[in-house]
Amino acid sequence: MSLAEPEAGTGAGAEEAARAGSAARTGAAAASRPVSPLWSLGFLRSELITTFRRWRTLALFGVLALVPVLVGVAVKIETSGGGTVGGGDGDGPAFISQVTNNGLFLVFTSLAATLPFFLPMTVGVIAGDAVAGEANAGTLRYLLVAPAGRTRLLLAKFTTVLAFCLTATLVVAVSALATGALLFPVGEVTLLSGTSVPFGEGLLRALLVAALVAASLIGLAAVGLFISTLTNSGIAAMAATVGLLITVQIVNSIPQLHDIHPYLFPNYWLSFADVLRDPIYWDDLLKNLGLQGVYGAVFASAAWARFTTKDITA
Known part of the structure; x- marks a missing residue:
């Protein structure tokens, strides 16, 4: 395969062409000097900036931020006439019945609604595209020109995916908190056990919930990264990762297969409710x-085992 840079155009093509050229220049400059921890951090920073500045990533954040707004507005409209959420039959996402009493519960409701x-x-x-996307764009070989090695490249990719997990979770939480504060009263928080705690402690528990939700995505992130190396x-890696997610979720919802449920990565995702x-x-x-x-x-x-032994042809 020719090592010529991808044709520069508009949108993704221009971005990948610039990324390939930057990687090649970095590799040429770094070839004459030993690898240092500072260079490694610079490479990770480059990966983070590249991933988080993509229009696709920003669009995903936008969709996630919109979910709490839609939930909050729907609850506000339904209860504006003195009615109850779902007609009082308990339908809807977890915690949704408490949202009208305290807007902070919109954070928990939104995370419960988006997590499945x-x-x-x-x-x-993001995980499925981490390695496969570079290969598909023809930039993977350019990235490996720099003396970072495949292990450091993969570690940077995995760290970036984990950073996305945390950021995406915080986007949902912050959007829900702002929407809940605008549409509903906030104040002392009544926990599921009936105990009331100050609003400040409620915020700390919401932060803990967000951290636990982000940590719940680690398994899926690793699975997606592995698929991306195959x-x-x-597109195939992203579709395979999302398809596997849907399949595992279906299996986890079948009562007859309860014996294997504790070993499936989504099984304890909603356990964050125990923080309340x-x-x-x-x-x-x-x-x-x-x-x-x-x-x-x-x-x-x-x-790592797959990527370090893989024949890189793109």
């Missing part, structure tokens, strides 16, 4: 963190 599909889908798109097609109890129930929370750690270690290692 919207948040994981965005992570699947193909040179970014006094005292906090840690059993399922720790199981979730442990399970995500296992998935992350296994599939990140598999991605």
Whole structure:
């Protein structure tokens, strides 16, 4: 394959051409000097900037930010005449009945609504495209010209995906907090156990919930990164990751397969609700963190084993 830079045009083509040229120049300049930790951090910073400045990434953030707004407006309209959410039958996402009493609960409602599909889908798109997208655009070989090595490149990719997990979760949480504060009263928070805590402590619990939701996506991020090393097609890797997510979610919802549910990465995703109890129930929370750690270690290692032995042709 020719090492000529991709044709520069508009949009993604221009971006990838510039990225390839930058990587080639970086490699040429770095070839005469040893790799340093500062250079490594600079490479990671470049990966973060490239990923977070893409229009696709910004569009995903926009969709995630819109979900809490839609939920909040829907609840406000439904309860404006003195009615109850869902007609009082308990239908709807978790915590939605408490939103009208305290806007902070819109954070928990929005995270519960986006975690089963919207948040994981965005992570699947970013993780699936991490390596395969570079190969598909013809920039992967340019990135490896620099003496970073495949291990550092893969580590930078994985770190970037994890940063996206945290950022995407915070986008949902911040949008929900702002919408909830604008549309509903805020103040003392009544927990699921019936205990009331100050609003400040409620905010701290909301921050803890956001951190736990972001950590819940580690397993999927590692799986997506592994799939991304198996193909040179970014679209195929993204589709495979999202398809696997949907399949696992379906399996996790079948009661007859309950014996394998504790081993599926989404099984404990909604355990963050235990943060809203006094005292906090840690059993399922720790199981979730442990399970995500296992998935992350296994599939990140598999991605490394695959990538370090892969014949790079693009």
